[in-house]
Amino acid sequence: MSTEPKSAGCLGVAMKRKEDPRFIQGKGHYVDDISMPGMLFLSLVRSPYPHAEIKSIDISEAMQVPGVKAVITGKDLEAAGLGWLPTFHGLDKQMVLAIGKVLFQYQEVAAVFAETRAAAVDGAEAVQVDYAPLPVVADPFTAKTDEVILRPDRENKTNHIYHWEVGDKDKTATALANSPKRIKERIWFQRCHPAPLEPCGCVAHFDSMGRLQFYVTSQAPHVYRTALAIVTGIPEDKIHVVSPDLGGGFGNKVPVYPGYVCAIVGALKIGRPVKWIETRTENLTSTGFARDYHMDVEIGATADGRLTALHVATTADHGAFDAAADPTKYPAGMFGVVTGSYDFPVAHAEVDAYFTNKAPGGIAYRCSFRVTEASYAIERAMDILADELAIDPVELRRKNFVRKEQFPYPSVLGFTYDSGDYQKTLDVTLEKIGYQALLKEQVEKRARGELMGIGFSTFTEVVGAGPSKHFDILGIKMFDSAEIRIHPTGSGIVRTGTKSQGQGHETTWAQIVGEELGLDPQNIMVEEGDTDTAPYGLGTYASRSTPVAGAAIAMAARRVREKARKVAAHMLEVGEADVEWKDYKFQVKGVPAKSVTMKEVAFAAYTNMAQNEPGLEASYYYDPPNMTFPSGAYVAVVDIDRETGEVKVRRFLAVDDCGTIINPLVVEGQIHGGLTEGFAIAFMQEIQYDKEGNNLNTNFTDYLIPTSLETPAWETGKTVTPSPHHPIGAKGVGESPNVGSPAAFVNAVIDALSPLGVRHIDMPITRDKVWRAIRQAEVLTT
Amino acid sequence: MKVNVTVNGVAYEREVEARTLLAYFLREECGLTGTHVGCDTSSCGCCVVVLDSDKAVKSCSMFAAQADGHQVLTVEGLANGGTLHPLQQAFWDQHGLQCGYCTPGMLLTSIILLKHNPNPSESDIREGLAGNLCRCTGYQNIVKAVQQAAGTLGVQV
Ligand code: FES
Numbered sequence: 001m002s003t004e005p006k007s008a009g010c011l012g013v014a015m016k017r018k019e020d021p022r023f024i025q026g027k028g029h030y031v032d033d034i035s036m037p038g039m040l041f042l043s044l045v046r047s048p049y050p051h052a053e054i055k056s057i058d059i060s061e062a063m064q065v066p067g068v069k070a071v072i073t074g075k076d077l078e079a080a081g082l083g084w085l086p087t088f089h090g091l092d093k094q095m096v097l098a099i100g101k102v103l104f105q106y107q108e109v110a111a112v113f114a115e116t117r118a119a120a121v122d123g124a125e126a127v128q129v130d131y132a133p134l135p136v137v138a139d140p141f142t143a144k145t146d147e148v149i150l151r152p153d154r155e156n157k158t159n160h161i162y163h164w165e166v167g168d169k170d171k172t173a174t175a176l177a178n179s180p181k182r183i184k185e186r187i188w189f190q191r192c193h194p195a196p197l198e199p200c201g202c203v204a205h206f207d208s209m210g211r212l213q214f215y216v217t218s219q220a221p222h223v224y225r226t227a228l229a230i231v232t233g234i235p236e237d238k239i240h241v242v243s244p245d246l247g248g249g250f251g252n253k254v255p256v257y258p259g260y261v262c263a264i265v266g267a268l269k270i271g272r273p274v275k276w277i278e279t280r281t282e283n284l285t286s287t288g289f290a291r292d293y294h295m296d297v298e299i300g301a302t303a304d305g306r307l308t309a310l311h312v313a314t315t316a317d318h319g320a321f322d323a324a325a326d327p328t329k330y331p332a333g334m335f336g337v338v339t340g341s342y343d344f345p346v347a348h349a350e351v352d353a354y355f356t357n358k359a360p361g362g363i364a365y366r367c368s369f370r371v372t373e374a375s376y377a378i379e380r381a382m383d384i385l386a387d388e389l390a391i392d393p394v395e396l397r398r399k400n401f402v403r404k405e406q407f408p409y410p411s412v413l414g415f416t417y418d419s420g421d422y423q424k425t426l427d428v429t430l431e432k433i434g435y436q437a438l439l440k441e442q443v444e445k446r447a448r449g450e451l452m453g454i455g456f457s458t459f460t461e462v463v464g465a466g467p468s469k470h471f472d473i474l475g476i477k478m479f480d481s482a483e484i485r486i487h488p489t490g491s492g493i494v495r496t497g498t499k500s501q502g503q504g505h506e507t508t509w510a511q512i513v514g515e516e517l518g519l520d521p522q523n524i525m526v527e528e529g530d531t532d533t534a535p536y537g538l539g540t541y542a543s544r545s546t547p548v549a550g551a552a553i554a555m556a557a558r559r560v561r562e563k564a565r566k567v568a569a570h571m572l573e574v575g576e577a578d579v580e581w582k583d584y585k586f587q588v589k590g591v592p593a594k595s596v597t598m599k600e601v602a603f604a605a606y607t608n609m610a611q612n613e614p615g616l617e618a619s620y621y622y623d624p625p626n627m628t629f630p631s632g633a634y635v636a637v638v639d640i641d642r643e644t645g646e647v648k649v650r651r652f653l654a655v656d657d658c659g660t661i662i663n664p665l666v667v668e669g670q671i672h673g674g675l676t677e678g679f680a681i682a683f684m685q686e687i688q689y690d691k692e693g694n695n696l697n698t699n700f701t702d703y704l705i706p707t708s709l710e711t712p713a714w715e716t717g718k719t720v721t722p723s724p725h726h727p728i729g730a731k732g733v734g735e736s737p738n739v740g741s742p743a744a745f746v747n748a749v750i751d752a753l754s755p756l757g758v759r760h761i762d763m764p765i766t767r768d769k770v771w772r773a774i775r776q777a778e779v780l781t782t
Numbered sequence: 783m784k785v786n787v788t789v790n791g792v793a794y795e796r797e798v799e800a801r802t803l804l805a806y807f808l809r810e811e812c813g814l815t816g817t818h819v820g821c822d823t824s825s826c827g828c829c830v831v832v833l834d835s836d837k838a839v840k841s842c843s844m845f846a847a848q849a850d851g852h853q854v855l856t857v858e859g860l861a862n863g864g865t866l867h868p869l870q871q872a873f874w875d876q877h878g879l880q881c882g883y884c885t886p887g888m889l890l891t892s893i894i895l896l897k898h899n900p901n902p903s904e905s906d907i908r909e910g911l912a913g914n915l916c917r918c919t920g921y922q923n924i925v926k927a928v929q930q931a932a933g934t935l936g937v938q939v
Pocket residue numbers: 818819820821822823824825826827828829830840841842843
């Protein structure tokens with residue numbers, strides 16, 4: 001028997017990523033890298049008008065373009081019963097190709113299939129569409145009037161999509177009315193776009209067995225398979241969805257887009273493979289945008305800063321179709337987390353959503369379904385309240401934190417926060433940033449008229465959707481799954497229903513298996529994204545992979561271990577009850593010298609299993625008992641140039657508590673990336689529409705993404721409060737930095753400008769907005 | 783038209799449309815899909831390759847015909863047999879990539895950056911990479927990777 005020393009644990013190890021060798025050598029395999037004999041290219045004709053009747057579509061000229069094989073329109077699809085596509089939220093449907101009228105600029109109008117990429121584009125340009133423009137509704141407040149009804153196809157002739165609310169309306173109103181101090185502010189979270197560097201695309205092909213082989217940029221391949229089966233009527237076993245390497249996703253690759261359906265229809269109709277790869281402009285103008293929430297936030301407090309009530313009324317702009325990818329019961333996602341880290345005695349949140357002539361979406365952009373909006377609203381409003389009460393925003397937060405001993409904490413808006421230690425996390429932040437010294441410096445600077453700001457955000461996140469009793473997408477419960485096979489020589493494979501877009505699952509999943517089974521993670525292969533081989537799962541978005549699939553992996557590994565225990569008992573010649581799993585191996589209870597490693601057991605499982613079932617594998621479908629609630633305390637320090645309005649982020653410190661850390665390297669990378677997107681949203685990124693409904697940010701020269709030059713250097717820190725209900729205590733981290741950081745940036749800017757009387761500026765905080773605010777303040781004071 | 787380009791030391795002679803961009807020539811004619819395309823406005827840098835060992839160019843902003851008779855280095859040409867190029871190794875060591883989509887362009891831009899400035903400061907690197915977008919990493923570890931390759935990681939420059 002082996003007496004090998006205890007192998008090292010795998011959790012918390014900064015293991016270099018296993019997937020990297022292929023990416024650094026240009027061997028990644030993305031959708032556009034796929035080529036097939038006879039493959040055609042698809043290009044879409046898009047509407048130049050935000051709202052117009054389609055009088056006619058003339059494809060004759062396009063059909064003359066050399067290389068063009070076919071053109072299809074909305075009418076063709078409608079005739080085939082494929083005119084409309086259900087949206088993931090299930091409250092609405094979306095036109096695949098426009099039927100009768102277009103509802104947003106760049107809407108898909110016709111599909112052109114050709115021998116080459118260039119010929120397809122030429123063909124699309126030759127399609128003649130005669131439009132009769134209609135009045136445009138470019139914002140939800142105009143939509144509210146119902147003067148122009150955008151969606152006569154719907155039963156209810158109104159632009160109002162839904163009203164959602166949670167909490168106690170009357171008690172909140174009374175508490176607010178009785179509060180000695182009150183603030184109210186309209187806080188807008190602008191429309192922005194995830195813009196992964198790889199745009200969306202697919203290759204559709206019917207193989208010799210008539211089976212659809214569908215390669216697609218999808219964060220949720222199984223859900224795609226089911227959705228395609230429902231939409232197209234193709235039996236689900238005849239659909240094989242493969243999501244190869246993804247060049248980022250951030251939520252953009254969750255919905256099913258019209259281009260995908262067109263590619264499948266083209267492949268079926270023409271009998272050849274079809275590739276569709278959107279351009280950057282198509283990506284920014286037609287695929288899932290995020291946010292566009294106008295939030296009226298009202299907080300009540302006592303004169304000494306105890307919170308008494310919160311009310312948030314949101315007007316949401318959902319664009320032309322309600323394509324928000326939220327769970328069925330949660331049309332406004334997890335917006336109920338808007339009470340944040342604070343112990344509000346009473347609260348009420350409501351959301352009213354409207355159709356407008358803008359692109360559809362409302363996806364979770366690096367965010368668990370509207371949590372970013374909620375966190376931004378409460379963290380921004382807390383600063384406004386602190387200003388009103390003339391107390392330090394840190395003190396206001398501290399005074400009202402949910403305390404450590406209150407966990408599990410039932411929030412007034414219906415969540416049960418699993419764990420946290422907000423005080424401690426904040427203390428780490430204050431200490432690390434040197435808050436007292438900064439405050440002193442600020443006083444000195446202010447005396448000299450210099451603008452320096454310190455901004456905090458002490459947020460609570462809700463991720464890991466979610467328990468089946470509450471969460472589903474298109475009726476499919478939001479569990480996730482893992483399947484583990486250990487080979488005779490002690491290596492293995494784990495497959496999950498999730499899909500990495502850069503998060504490093506090939507490494508972190510192997511680490512979980514390594515930890516649970518005492519095997520070398522270098523020899524645990526991870527496979528995702530292939531619906532033929534992976535067990536059914538809901539996919540990767542909203543930081544749900546680690547909380548849900550990560551848990552499934554740990555549980556599947558424990559099943560493997562239980563099976564292995566039987567074989568180990570046989571090998572150790574004792575009863576099963578006498579075998580314990582200790583120091584990453586099986587040993588006879590009380591006799592550490594008598595032990596076997598998992599590697600040895602694996603071999604025996606195939607060669608010497610005695611009466612036990614041969615083989616060593618298990619799967620687990622994990623239905624999470626609760627969500628996980630990561631949290632963090634962030635601080636930004638900014639200096640503003642009074643003359644130019646330029647904001648310089650001098651320091652940014654993010655202290656995160658994401659529970660147990662699987663791989664600190666990967667966690668830190670996720671935080672850097674999320675902070676950069678938060679920074680981008682705070683200062684740069686906006687999809688703007690003019691009053692006529694024209695999209696003004698259609699490519700990377702107008703939709704500004706931070707480069708290495710403007711991106712600040714990030715400082716990070718951590719506290720670890722494990723999730724009590726997750727098998728390894730992990731909570732998920734990918735979206736925290738993006739959820740938590742925008743408020744810290746904005747709070748810092750407003751803090752810098754507060755001596756001038758500035759109370760709020762909507763994101764993105766561009767130089768000209770700051771310059772204007774400063775000039776305006778000067779006018780008022782002179 | 784006929785175009786003759788030497789890519790990673792291998793000569794590719796192909797008949798292409800005059801409007802064929804170098805990026806698509808590499809990807810679709812040479813089958814070298816490590817060069818990526820991420821935008822239509824020469825903004826992202828996913829497509830950067832090295833021209834004539836001296837210049838980092840955005841291959842989406844060049845016609846294949848303009849590369850006729852020239853030498854091109856792509857990400858596939860970086861490793862020497864089984865040995866990674868020091869920059870590749872550094873990106874791996876420093877966790878300088880996540881989804882990997884920007885990585886080839888980052889690597890090739892960095893090669894030229896280091897060629898012209900073997901001892902770059904952090905701000906030299908940030909300036910040198912400003913034409914390459916990354917949506918995943920927040921750049922910090924990419925900067926560190928370039929510093930590692932330059933031998934200046936942890937050294938005050
Ligand atoms: S593809 Fe974006 S710069 Fe070349």
